[in-house]
Amino acid sequence: MDVISTETTTDVxxxxxxxxxxxxxxxxxxGDILPLSTDTIVAAQIASAVARANDLWLLPPIxxxxxxxxxxxxxxxxIPAATLIxxxxxxxxxxxxxxxxxxxxINGHGGNYVLQxxxxxxNDLSLFPGKTDWTAAREAAGLETSAHDDMHAGEFEVSLxxxxxxxLVGPDFKHRDHHAPDRPHMLTHGLRPYTETGIIGSxxxxxxxxxxxxxxxxxxxxxxxxxxVSIRR
Numbered sequence: 107m108d109v110i111s112t113e114t115t116t117d118v119x120x121x122x123x124x125x126x127x128x129x130x131x132x133x134x135x136x137g138d139i140l141p142l143s144t145d146t147i148v149a150a151q152i153a154s155a156v157a158r159a160n161d162l163w164l165l166p167p168i169x170x171x172x173x174x175x176x177x178x179x180x181x182x183x184x185i186p187a188a189t190l191i192x193x194x195x196x197x198x199x200x201x202x203x204x205x206x207x208x209x210x211x212i213n214g215h216g217g218n219y220v221l222q223x224x225x226x227x228x229n230d231l232s233l234f235p236g237k238t239d240w241t242a243a244r245e246a247a248g249l250e251t252s253a254h255d256d257m258h259a260g261e262f263e264v265s266l267x268x269x270x271x272x273x274l275v276g277p278d279f280k281h282r283d284h285h286a287p288d289r290p291h292m293l294t295h296g297l298r299p300y301t302e303t304g305i306i307g308s309x310x311x312x313x314x315x316x317x318x319x320x321x322x323x324x325x326x327x328x329x330x331x332x333x334x335v336s337i338r339r
Contacts (some may be wrong), residue, residue: 107271109143109150111164121161122273124207126333128197129153130165132215135179136259137305139276142181143169144263149214151270152235155321156212156328165201165209168193172217175296179304187220194224198231210234210331216257232335239327247319251308255287260307262320269317280310 131146141147146169157164173184184194198209211221211233225231235243240253244262251261259282267275276282284307286300300306 107147107149107221108154109147111154111186113164116303118163119238121163123163124163124205125160125162126163126165126206126209127153127212128165128190128194128203128209128223130171130194130214130218131167131169132171132173132184132217133169134173134176134182134184134215135275135304136263137282138305139282139305139309140259140263140267140272142183144259144267145214147214147271147274148263148266150210150338151266151321152214152324153212155325156210158233159325160332162203162210162330163206165197168197171215172220173215173262174303175217178296178298190218191220191224192219198228202230208232208335220330232331234328234331235324236331239324239331243323246323247316249316249320250311255285256307258301258307259305260309261316262307264309264312265314265317266320267317268312268314269321272314279312283308283310303313 129149131149133142136144146167150167153164168295170185171190172187173182176182177184201209208230213221213233221233235310245282250263256262262277264279282305284301284303286306289292289300
């Protein structure tokens, strides 16, 4: 499993892609069954799959982002939204200087709300997966839970890591289900009032087969994303 591109300058020149793919993850708690780097691994695996399938320029992942809702758990590192905005803008500017005509953000962390605003303000940026993409991928992979009920370290994330990095999944994941469908003040108080473990979802339902199907479905959906934003290749 590669989290960061190992390409050389020669590889980038030979490809000549005008479309760059930027994975954006986080470094935050995922209970005792998944690593702090889970969201970065998820974003990197999706980005790697779509870049490889469409012959695009894969950028290195952003590994720390807006994880304030998880800050009460040990190990979580977070940055302000303003810092993430500046970081993303600087990376995009550098990619443009290298000839990129469009940059696609592959977001692996739901708390990075500000990415939507960044994309809204530019005509050469886009964000993937969107809400409908996540839903479609879950359905295609046969997941039994919804994104709302399975929001953190649940069926989706555990399945993806069982597929791409099974050694990183805690052995007791089948016994860590926790349900908290009502979270009215999460943005104010964080996740702690709704879960002691940091998990909200059904990791017990996860499987490597579902993880493989999720990645395959997202790769297929990405092709429609490229067409939908009218990227000139």
